[in-house]
Amino acid sequence: MAEEYNISVVGQAYLLRPDTPKEGIVRQPRPGETHDLLSEPLRSQAGDANLVMRPPRVTPNTMYILEATEHAQQHGKFMEFHHAAYQAYWEDRKDLGDLSVIEEVAQSVSLDSADLLQKLETNFYTPTVMEQYQQALQYGIRGIPTFVVGNLMFTGAHPYDIFQSAMQRVLES
């Protein structure tokens, strides 16, 4: 979308499962899943949105990776880092609760991983992430991804033409 429109993107953390233990949970396969494909309706939704989503091995506690993404955002690399972390989890089935995986993701987008790990270990970004999550709850957001495009809000990983239609409405308003 950034290639087609003049936009500024802001990422805000949301804790979809804040009760997940720090070590994560081994994920049990869902009925209808295969090694490479999720069950429906996620399988079709991912296909419609051109996303690769393989069944993950682990449901991680995402606090560290959300904090790491905020670190990337503050260094001007939100989109790059987010894509790399998404790929590590959904395509490569890596555990995003594992600091060594986060280190790899950071290095893949040329972030100073030693600086990042030091900030994660000292909870430097925890207040920022919690503030973003609390703001979402105050706004009534109960699922992700939730987008605000100009003055329009919607939830879900929709096909690109939905974003185009939303952008058109915003620009014509």
Added chain:
Amino acid sequence: MRHRQIPLVNPRRVPIQANGKEFVMAEQVSPAQDPTQPVRVIVWYDYI
């Protein structure tokens, strides 16, 4: 730079047509988008 409000205060529901389908979005009545400024896109995300 003027940012629009986040559409949460009494938003109206508007249908958006795309590719033969209709999606309902929440829309906040707000000042018109300044065409010289980027449109602000906020995404709340998690990875799981």
